[in-house]
Amino acid sequence: MANPLEVGLGVRRTPDPCAVVVFGASGDLTKRKLFPALYSLAYRRLLPERFAVVGIARTEESTRQFLTSMRKAVKEFARDPFRSDVFESLAAGVRYVATDFADDEGEDRIGDVLRELDRTRGTGGNRLYYLAVPPPAFPIVIREVGERREREGWARVIVEKPFGHDLASARELTASIRRWFAEDELFRIDHYLGKETVQNLMALRFANGIFEPLWNRQLIDHVQITVAETMGIEGRAGYYEQAGAIRDIFQNHLLQLLALTAMEPPIDFTAEAVRNEKVKVLRAMHTPGPKSVVRGQYGRGFVDGEEVASYREEPGVDPRSLTETYIAAKLYVDNWRWADTPFYVRAGKRLARRETTIAIQFKQAPHPPFEAIAGDGLRPNTLVVHVQPDEGVSLAIGAKVPGAGMSIRTVHMDFLYGGAFREGVPEAYERLILDAMLGDQTLFTREDEVEEQWKLVDAMVGAWSRDRPSFPNYAAGSWGPSLADELLHRDGRSWRRH
Amino acid sequence: MGVVAEIERKLAAQRCRQKEDDLPDLRTSTMTHLVWAPPEWLGRAKRVLDGLAERHPARTIFLVPLGGRSARIEADATVRAFAVDGNRELISEVVEIRLHGKASRHPGSLVAPLLISDLPVFCRWRGRPEWRGTALEELVEVADRLVVDSTEWGSGVPGAYAELARRFDQVAASDIAWRRTLPWRVALADRWPGIRTMRRLSVEGPLADSLLLVGWLRSRLRREISLSRRASDRVDAVRVDGDVVELPAAPPASGSDLLSAELDSYSRDPVYEAAVRAAAKR
Numbered sequence: 001m002a003n004p005l006e007v008g009l010g011v012r013r014t015p016d017p018c019a020v021v022v023f024g025a026s027g028d029l030t031k032r033k034l035f036p037a038l039y040s041l042a043y044r045r046l047l048p049e050r051f052a053v054v055g056i057a058r059t060e061e062s063t064r065q066f067l068t069s070m071r072k073a074v075k076e077f078a079r080d081p082f083r084s085d086v087f088e089s090l091a092a093g094v095r096y097v098a099t100d101f102a103d104d105e106g107e108d109r110i111g112d113v114l115r116e117l118d119r120t121r122g123t124g125g126n127r128l129y130y131l132a133v134p135p136p137a138f139p140i141v142i143r144e145v146g147e148r149r150e151r152e153g154w155a156r157v158i159v160e161k162p163f164g165h166d167l168a169s170a171r172e173l174t175a176s177i178r179r180w181f182a183e184d185e186l187f188r189i190d191h192y193l194g195k196e197t198v199q200n201l202m203a204l205r206f207a208n209g210i211f212e213p214l215w216n217r218q219l220i221d222h223v224q225i226t227v228a229e230t231m232g233i234e235g236r237a238g239y240y241e242q243a244g245a246i247r248d249i250f251q252n253h254l255l256q257l258l259a260l261t262a263m264e265p266p267i268d269f270t271a272e273a274v275r276n277e278k279v280k281v282l283r284a285m286h287t288p289g290p291k292s293v294v295r296g297q298y299g300r301g302f303v304d305g306e307e308v309a310s311y312r313e314e315p316g317v318d319p320r321s322l323t324e325t326y327i328a329a330k331l332y333v334d335n336w337r338w339a340d341t342p343f344y345v346r347a348g349k350r351l352a353r354r355e356t357t358i359a360i361q362f363k364q365a366p367h368p369p370f371e372a373i374a375g376d377g378l379r380p381n382t383l384v385v386h387v388q389p390d391e392g393v394s395l396a397i398g399a400k401v402p403g404a405g406m407s408i409r410t411v412h413m414d415f416l417y418g419g420a421f422r423e424g425v426p427e428a429y430e431r432l433i434l435d436a437m438l439g440d441q442t443l444f445t446r447e448d449e450v451e452e453q454w455k456l457v458d459a460m461v462g463a464w465s466r467d468r469p470s471f472p473n474y475a476a477g478s479w480g481p482s483l484a485d486e487l488l489h490r491d492g493r494s495w496r497r498h
Numbered sequence: 499m500g501v502v503a504e505i506e507r508k509l510a511a512q513r514c515r516q517k518e519d520d521l522p523d524l525r526t527s528t529m530t531h532l533v534w535a536p537p538e539w540l541g542r543a544k545r546v547l548d549g550l551a552e553r554h555p556a557r558t559i560f561l562v563p564l565g566g567r568s569a570r571i572e573a574d575a576t577v578r579a580f581a582v583d584g585n586r587e588l589i590s591e592v593v594e595i596r597l598h599g600k601a602s603r604h605p606g607s608l609v610a611p612l613l614i615s616d617l618p619v620f621c622r623w624r625g626r627p628e629w630r631g632t633a634l635e636e637l638v639e640v641a642d643r644l645v646v647d648s649t650e651w652g653s654g655v656p657g658a659y660a661e662l663a664r665r666f667d668q669v670a671a672s673d674i675a676w677r678r679t680l681p682w683r684v685a686l687a688d689r690w691p692g693i694r695t696m697r698r699l700s701v702e703g704p705l706a707d708s709l710l711l712v713g714w715l716r717s718r719l720r721r722e723i724s725l726s727r728r729a730s731d732r733v734d735a736v737r738v739d740g741d742v743v744e745l746p747a748a749p750p751a752s753g754s755d756l757l758s759a760e761l762d763s764y765s766r767d768p769v770y771e772a773a774v775r776a777a778a779k780r
Contacts, residue, residue: 004718005687008769009680 015437016154017050019093019114019123023101023141024132025055025066029160033191034132035070036078037429042090043080046434050122052093054113058100066096079427093121101137107144125153128436132160134239139176146180158187158436161252162243163445166461167454174447183447187436192253192356193443194428194435197391198260201358202274204385204393206265211383214362217341221380224359224496225257227347230303231354232476233325237316245295245327249347251457253356255282256445257387258343261358262333271441275449282452284335287459294483295469296326298350301476308350308476322471325349328484329460330491344488344495350476356387359496379410382496501595502611505575509591512577527590529761530613531558532621532637534605539624539650542753547592549754554761557614560594563602563633570598571608606636618642620761626651629661638669645760647674648706655706659713659778663771670766674756675706676773682711682736685743694719696738700726703733711736713777714769 020038022030041047055066070091075082095113099106117123129145131138138159149155157177164170177186192198205211214220227249233240240248259278266273299310312319326348333343362381382396394414401407435443445453474481479495488494531554535543540562547558578590595608613619621641627634638644644665651658662671686693699715701708705727712725732750736743751759 001691003687003690005683005690005693005715007718008767009684009687 014046015048015434016126017048017122017124018126018128018153018437019052019054019117019121020128020130020433020437021054021056021110021114021145022130022132023056023137024134025096026057026059026061026069027132029132030055031069031073032077033427033429034130034433035073037427037433039074039078039087039090040080040427040430041434043078043083043086046430047090048437050124051090052095052117052121052123053090054110054117055094055096056099056101056110057096058098060098061096063094063096067091067094070094093117101133101141101144104144107148111148123153125150127153127155128158128433129155130158130433135162135165138173142177142180146177149180154185154439155181156185156187156436156439157181158189158433160189162247163188163252163450164454165242165247167451167458170450170454174450184439184441186447187432187441188445188450189432190252190256190445191428191432192256192387193445194430194432195387195391196426196431197385197387198257199443200391200393201260201385202269212265215360216337217339219362220341221361221363222342222344222491222493223258223261224357224361225254225261225343225345226355226357226359226496227253227257228351228353228355228479229349230351230477232298232308232311232350233314233317235315237314240325241317241321241323244323245325245347245349246457246461250327250329250345251453252445254345254347255453255456257356257358258285258331258333258345259449261360262338262343264337269442271444271446274442275446279446279449279452280335281333282449282456284333284338285331285452285456286334287456288329288331290463290467292330292487293460293463294326294328294481294487295324295464296328296348296474296481296484297321297323297469297471298325298348298474298476299472301350301478303350303477310472310476311350312472322469324469324471326351326474326480326484328480328487330487342491344493346480346484346495348474348480352477352479354389357496358385358387359383360385361493384496501571501573501608505573505593505595505612508573508575509577509593512575527555527557527614527617529554529556529617530619531556531761532609532619532641533558533560534563534621534623534633534637535560536563536625543622543624546753546757549752550758553754553758555590557591557593557612559609559612560592561605561609561637562594562596564596564598566599568598569600571601572596572598603632604636605633606639609637610640613640618764620645622646622757624650626654626658627661629658638665641669643670643672643760643764645672645674645757648710649675649678649704651706653705656709656778659709659774663775663778666766666771666774670764672760672763672767672770673706673710673774674753674760675704676710676770677756677759678751679707679711679714679733681745682733682743683714685745686711686715686736686738689738689743693738696721696723698724698726698737698739700728700735700737700740701733702728702730702735704731705729707733709777710773713775714773717772717776718769 022034024030038053071087074087095117097106097110097113099109114127118125131141133141142157164173205215259281262281263277264280266277297311301308311317311325312321326346328344328346331343331345332340360383364380379396384394386392386394392415394412396410396412398408399411401409432443473483485495533543540560543560573593573595575591575593578592580590593612597605619641620643621637622645623634627646646662648655648658665671696715696719699712701711708725708727712723716723
């Protein structure tokens with residue numbers, strides 16, 4: 001019999017008792033995102049009462065030292081005010097193990113610590129392994145963890161992006177994980193999917209009757225998706241030289257945003273239904289030809305008023321590097337809804353402004369009677385989803401300028417997310433860690449999605465092997481190479497004005 | 499110039515003045531928030547609004563019923579600006595209408611033209627409502643949700659619960675006292691299935707909170723449960739058949755937090771309504 005007292009309490013599902021095991025606990029991701037996210041979950045009492053965290057890294061330090069640095073990290077990076085009682089209750093279940101991931105003896109010690117936590121904290125043998133380590137370490141950690149997997153309790157693995165380097169390596173990685181873990185125990189994280197505004201895109205499309213009838217090739221002229229960063233590579237030359245913009249952003253964030261924009265309404269909001277629709281979009285995309293893709297690499301320039309080095313001058317980068325720090329492409333989704341509607345996407349580092357947006361540009365009014373007097377003031381209607389910053393939605397519409405005559409200007413109707421909802425916007429990692437503890441994979445990418453993404457990327461990268469770009473080709477602090485502008489100008493369009 | 503026109507003129511003037519600080523204004527309203535606040539409640543009601551800060555961008559209209567023989571209406575309107583992300587300001591509007599004499603019996607015609615179109619209307623009624631009065635009738639007519647705090651009704655409960663229950667088909671109602679009992683309800687729900695045969699609830703707390711708790715248990719468990727109570731300003735202890743119910747330590751929610759939670763609820767709450775009906779039965 002169901003508990004009648006639970007009806008209407010609005011109590012969110014509480015995860016099972018468990019231990020979160022973070023590999024790479026001394027890294028930046030743990031300090032900036034993971035531990036502050038765990039603190040915020042504790043602050044809101046969303047963690048199970050019987051809970052523990054095991055931090056694992058090579059850095060030699062004690063649990064006490066680890067906690068000292070996590071306390072500092074929480075104060076600096078958590079979205080919630082620091083409360084000693086909350087931190088201490090979380091800290092009581094924290095252990096740190098210093099070991100090399102491939103070291104059998106160290107891995108055995110981790111097992112001992114986890115069993116001790118099962119006894120003292122009641123975590124019940126449930127483990128959530130978070131792989132916050134460089135991709136080459138994934139198979140090693142998976143093997144060590146898999147070999148020691150115990151029968152009692154559940155085990156789930158969160159793997160950070162990039163999941164593989166190409167289709168072959170992604171398949172290989174999946175196969176190595178699947179030796180020990182099933183697909184429903186594997187959580188491929190793309191933190192963009194945890195962002196409220198990305199989820200709001202689904203709310204916007206499927207909870208509002210006015211948008212969906214317009215969301216097709218008949219009324220939409222084109223779509224622009226921008227993931228622009230002002231940052232450089234922040235000391236990650238080793239990773240970035242191998243990845244480039246196409247693997248760092250395009251393969252995951254950009255294609256996921258595109259899939260969410262273009263997908264059909266899922267029958268419900270379950271993991272399988274949502275991911276089924278996304279993968280259909282990815283399958284319907286065809287490989288862009290060489291003229292539909294632009295690569296760039298930043299040279300010296302000015303960002304936020306300060307002169308910054310070129311990519312090739314960054315520490316650890318090959319001075320003759322041909323790694324792209326910018327990519328733009330014209331993509332098509334060949335299905336009934338979107339045929340012949342271009343999706344222009346771009347992502348880059350050291351661009352003029354930090355901005356992630358999805359802009360839906362509608363077709364012009366068929367016969368605006370004001371055309372002769374509208375001049376430059378009248379632009380097509382554009383619905384812009386601001387993923388970050390200034391999270392929200394804006395709609396550009398034409399309005400009459402007050403006064404005599406009939407001058408038309410484009411004005412913005414803004415819905416600022418923070419303006420209507422001032423609290424409760426969780427960090428992406430909070431949502432995703434909680435979902436993984438609950439076993440909900442809706443906001444994680446599935447094997448077939450990742451494979452479709454890599455198929456597209458492999459085909460694009462394959463074409464690059466035949467030419468030698470002239471890098472650098474855009475100044476840091478600009479909006480990317482002029483070739484990217486030409487990509488749209490050829491079609492009589494232009495990137496959104498910033 | 500009529501009162502409504504005067505209020506609108508004042509608000510427009512204030513909005514223009516706000517622009518002088520060069521920050522773009524953003525008027526993202528989520529509701530009209532009516533507050534019926536007799537003079538003895540007005541100070542507390544304003545402090546709660548201050549505590550809400552920018553959490554629920556709204557047009558808040560304080561309606562202050564005052565005595566007097568002649569019908570007279572006075573109004574003030576202010577615009578509050580809250581910085582958002584350092585480079586924008588969020589605008590909330592606060593209107594205070596003082597209703598003298600007979601005017602206090604008919605606030606509906608003043609309120610109706612000031613409601614923000616297409617957005618929900620919440621009416622927070624401070625103190626014990628005059629159940630048969632025209633003011634309540636008229637405000638319930640325009641409101642989507644009536645928010646009360648039955649701990650403000652003193653010894654009027656449980657009789658007043660029966661009056662409230664009569665309004666359930668007219669307007670969605672919620673009670674801050676009910677919201678205050680939430681942590682206790684969660685703790686009691688955790689005792690399932692052992693709690694299904696309980697017979698006796700002991701509460702150290704206000705009468706309203708105690709009645710709502712026992713009403714909730716009676717209606718959900720569908721059984722007779724007796725209540726014994728020791729008076730206290732807030733619920734300090736709950737026992738089920740003599741067993742102490744443990745509550746996780748947490749700072750008590752402020753009046754603003756409690757109201758804020760109510761302003762996030764839009765629809766009828768059948769669990770609450772059943773609890774009130776059960777609480778109304780002696």
